[in-house]
Amino acid sequence: MTVAAPLAVSLGDPAGIAPEVIVEAWARRVEEGLAPFFVVGGASVLRAAAATRGIDLPIALISSPLDASAFATALPVLGDEDCAPSPGMPTLGGARLALHSLTLATALALSGEAGAVVTGPIAKSKLAEVGFTQPGQTEFLADACGVPHGDAVMMLAGPSLRTVPLTVHEALAAVPGLVTRELIERKARIVAHALARDFGLAAPRIAITGLNPHAGEDGRMGTEDRDIIAPAIAALRAEGLAVTGPHPADALFAAHERAHYDVALCMYHDQALIPIKTLDFDQGVNVTLGLPIVRTSPDHGTAFAIAGKGTASAGAMIAAIRMAGQCAARRAS
Incomplete structure (x- = not known):
């Protein structure tokens, strides 16, 4: 895979599983067809993680993303910021390293020195103790890019399914009041544009779920589907977007239904995350x-609980790096 610049991988919390799944991804770089990447900081943490998994890990300490050409024979690590390995036991030093890694990786993607940023998972409570003020990494990326939080849209993607939650970390009781025509239309446009630009889908098909059971059954089980969601879908279709719905969510994720759309825009967190984690965990x-x-994670x-035990699956990290490389290559072409 060819990209204009190597991918920047942020370390995530060094006490979690990110270091070991990152080194596993590097070890499987050839068989998985991964684009070149480098990790920002944490060389000793990565060495310890490799030892846990029995991986022979040469590390190339680099001072610039331009030096990531070492990727073929060693894992490039940018900078000498580090902390003592402590799998399963998060520390303030580890949180500082995680924040440094995320900040620099994002800056390098913004400058074009990195083709994309792949973020390792973080412990938000520890990061808050060292100055992290956003609710999560998505909002951090949005602020760094000068994008309103509401326009930084989360999509969960796997081999079987793509989903987007309209509302994310909201109490279920609050969701009906947050579902508006304007929100549905704005997020659907962002999704359609991104799927065309980054995923090569010229006319992406978006299936929009209902909020209520059976998509409300024409108002008998709630009026939001009829009065809010359906008019938003009609407006989007009038713009030329390939949008359908509102679909009853209990049937939308069956295999024969998934063949008819490229992404499902869902009304709330669990409606979007339960199917993707069931099918593609x-x-x-x-x-x-x-x-x-481009940002993936x-x-x-x-x-x-399993950090340092060598049992964590690297599948999602490998998939995140692969997807970042594919999206970056499309933007560079």
Whole structure:
């Protein structure tokens, strides 16, 4: 795979599983067809993670992304920022390293020195203790790119399915009041543009779920589907977008239904995440749409409970790196 610049991988919390799945991804770089990448900081943490997994890991300490050509024979690590390895035991030093890694990786993607940023999972509570003020990495990326938080759209993507939650980390009781025509239309446009630009889908097909059981059954089980979601879909179709719905969510994710759309725009967090984690848990990728840079992340957390045990699957990290390289290559072409 050819990209204009190597991918920047942020370390995530060094006490989590990110270091070991990153080194596993490098070890499998050839068989998985991964674009060249470098990691920002944490050389000793990465060495310890490789030892845990029995991986022979040459590391090339680099001072510039231009030096990431060492990728073929060694894992390039940018800079000498580091901390003591402590799998499963997050520390403030580890949080500082994670924040440094995320900040620099993002800056390098914005400058064009990195073709994309792939973010390792973080522990938000620890990061907050060292000055991280955003709710999560998506909002951090949005602020760094000068994009409103609402326009940085989360898409979960796997081999079987892509989903986008309209509302994300909101209490279920609050969701009906947050579902508006304007929000549906704005997010659907962002999704359609991103799928065309970064995923090569000239006319992406977007299936929009209903909010209520059976998509409301024409108002008998709630009026939001009829009065808010359906008019938004009609407006989007009038713009020429390939949008359908509102679909009953209980049937939309069956295999024969998935063949008819490229992404499902869902009304709330679990409506979008349960199907993707059921179908593609070990290969799920969190992609941030609507940014001027490419950002992906494995769709899992720090998994402190299994960190350092050598059992964590690297599938989602490999998928995130692969997807970042593919999207970056399309933007560069």
